[in-house]
Amino acid sequence: MSTRPTRHTPTTQDTQATHDRPPVSGRYLVTGGAGYIGSAVAALLLAAGHRVTVLDDLSTGFEDAVPPGAAFVRGRVQDAARWLDGSYDGVLHFAASSQVAESVARPEKYWQNNVGGTMALLTAMRDAGVRRLVFSSTAATYGEPVRTPITETDPTVPTSPYGASKLAVDHMIGGEAAAHGLAAVSLRYFNVAGAHRAPDGTLYGERHEPESHLIPLVLRVAAGERDTVHVHGDDYPTPDGTCVRDYLHVSDLAEAHLLALGAAAPGEHLICNLGNGNGFSVREVVATVRAVTGHPVPETPGPRRPGDPAVLVASAATARDRLGWRPGRPDLADIVADAWAFARRAAVR
Template identity: 50%
Template sequence: MKILVTGGAGYIGSATSAELIAAGHQVVVFDNLYQGHRQAVPAEAAFVQGDLSSRADVARLFAEHPGIDGIMHFASYTLVGESMQQPLLYLRDNLVNAANLLEAAVAAGVRRFILSSTANLFDDPAKMPIDEHERIVPGSPYGESKFFIERTLHWFERIYGLRYACMRYFNASGDAPERGEDHDPETHLIPLILQVALGQREQITIFGDDYPTPDGTCVRDYVHVADLAQAHILAMESLDRLGSRKYNLGNGSGFSVMEVLDAARRVTGHPIPHVVGPRRPGDPATLVASSESIRRELGWRPRYPDIETIMRSAWEWHRAHPHGYGE
């Protein structure tokens, strides 16, 4: 298939583009390079620089690359904390950008759409791990914006016949030798920890160690980015057979902040000093997603399920690229 990957120069989008190409698909990457990196785009992919907020850019994309069979939509503002400070950047821009893309997609005859959604839809889960039947209570304007897009896809299927899958997950993690995680600013735990091992910061702060978890620190679900990419591809390839779907993606058992930190110490051989700070408002003790549905329906199995393997892949990339794509 010919697949359009929006945000394909970003962390998850570029990894998915590479996996798509390895699976024999043709890839077109569309990215404004706001957080993405041109160097992360696989050489075999066609690259179009543009912004989803510009309907002219989107029209040019589909005019230059006709015959797109499916879309994987990663392009988005994605920072929960930022969304609490600039809600319209998420509630307006994320939705408008997706609407521009969807409008052009159905006009071009695209029949398949995969949304990179979020498990931030579930801020107050009744049970753990969180499955697809859990009630939706978005935890931030970011989560709300993804829910808006999920609802838009519902209506685009009813009106235009666009089949879709919504992929909901918490913490993408790990790297490949050719491409890795490089954000500015960096907010994710694993690269922040590795910056200490690289001598780029003095210590890591753990926000609270008195939660009702085995070691007192928050437990989160970490899934290797290559496993997430495979899940997106399986979902795309199954749409004609199974129809529209919503999948939660997780390892099934989370890892605490201290477990992640200890794994980094073992992998890097660095002491990685840490301090304990106060809890952050709104941080639940445990958030773990259930992937039972996608395992059962599509046969998805994470290839890198343990935190030490995830950490080792991240350390190898960050050690080789201590300044990210800037070096």
């Protein structure tokens, strides 16, 4: 699925040793950098000595999530040309609409924001001569898996306009790399959770409304903000009958983006799955939240949701081989504990 320049197919050693590497101290535009993952990546970039500008329209992000030391521009990614110039060494692109259910009800929003916004960004980058991009893609591009663990060569048949819009962007980036020499990496996330802790102790965690992700929903039950966890299906062909998903710590995810900046090769579009490689069931998540928080978490069983696969687990072999990346925080209890710490801090703001 990678688009490589016809003049040369780079090996891992070629990519790491000979391609234009980003500067030790560079300047980067982080679109959507006031959101959950974007803010964690921006904080890690700053800690690594880079200069960061966050571009976010705050439609779903939070200005207080922009890390200290980052310049902040409130604006839409569609207007990136107003701020992007040749002084930037690259772009990390997180700005997108990301609610699966909403994408089914309002597909036009996802084509306008995700596809149209990225097209405008790519044009702005080309015009400014900024030739390095790391894109926030998603496992939703695969749709119903044909096997697990899922690899980058598996079929991409998304089941929602959200997944389809992200896949369309991946195709756009591949064309840009082949035609115009863009150095690009798409990172396809599985289930991201936890909170990133910056050197100053600040936590960058998950705040969505409406919230649709399992771990923060279960934590809201533990905090007394919700009465119960709704378990959607307990008759799947899994050890405890509930769905199994691959959970990845957001700090591990953020580290992959910095590695991707170094691995991006001119004229190549590299696609990497990012996951823990281990699956945890819904009931394992609930049990872990009970153990970490010390609070009861009532469950309410219900029917399966249409389109929910029994198991979604990633193969991250490409990220390991091409980026040198391995998840360093694979324990579910650690992921939940960091998410809980952020939730408690957010509650007292």
